[in-house]
Amino acid sequence: MSHFWILLTGALVASCCGILGSFLVLRKMAMIGDAISHAVMPGIVIAYLLSGSRDSLLMLVAAMVTGLLAVFLIQLFQQHGIQSDASIGVVFTAMFAAGVLLVSLFARQAHLDQDAILYGEIAYVHWNVWTINGMSLGPKAVWLLGVTLAVIASVIGLFYKQFKLCAFDPALAAACGIPVALFHYFLMGLVSMATVSSFESVGAILVVGLLIIPAATAYLLTDRLGVMILFSVAAGIFSTFLGYGAATVLDASIAGCIVCAAALLFILALLFSPSHGLIAKKLRMRSLKSIA
Secondary structure, three states, X not given: OHHHHHHHXXXXXXXXXXXXXXXXXHOOOOOHHHHHHHHOHHHHHHHHHHHOOOOOXXXXXXXHHHHHHHHHHXXXXXXXOOOHHHHHXXXXXXXXXXXXXXXXXXXXXXXXXXXXXXXXXXXXXXXXXXXXXXXXXXXXXXXXXXXXXXXXHHHHHHOHHHHHHHHHOHHHHHHOOOOHHHHHHHHHHHHHHHHHHHHHHHOHHHHHHHHHHHHHHHHHHOOOHHHHHHHHHHHHHHHHHHHHHHHHHHOOOHHHHHHHHHHHHHXXXXXXXXXXXXXXXXXXXXXXXXXX
């Protein structure tokens, strides 16, 4: 039964990340998930100090608010002439350092460090179950990720045209009366929610990997956003099953194997994609030279 819960958790994370990752890749903001996964640490520590528990709803809300604050600061720095990568680096390192400082000052005796917060292990997900009146309802991570996926799918489905136009042409979206800044923060809020809901259960590395690599793979395979989202989710889920099978055979890290499986699919797409693949480009160049 543990295999089922691990695969289901991985598939839910892959679905959440695959949907949002497609928009991040198109907007050239792929590393924002990594930044958020580190920048939320001050909010988590503050929520822990207020509630005294790592399992509180307050911690999830505080982490999401801190993630949105990080996105706001990154956007603010960019508007004042700081390059995108530099803005991301400044914000997430400074906020992560602030979280470490808070732990060292006020939570030194508690089991609340960057390893406990950021580097969860998907192999243990079936042990942390939700129990009501002595009846087990399954892992808490599955319920949390299921709700997160439902929220993401609902929001993207309701405002798909707005998100699509903002991703491809923000100037045109603004001219059409779409509040581009609002939808930007809306998207970043969903990314914060997905990241925070996932990383304590499955690990930050797996979340960031599934947020970027399957979407980048799908980007090489199609020029249509709807198809790209479907390919991204499918690539993430397939990577989860392939990586888990490899981890079982090799007795290795599940998260590491899943991300390596996703990277393998990306390499195959990079080589053999009909439109953007390296081999297809070389064949087209040869045909053009033969015609000339």
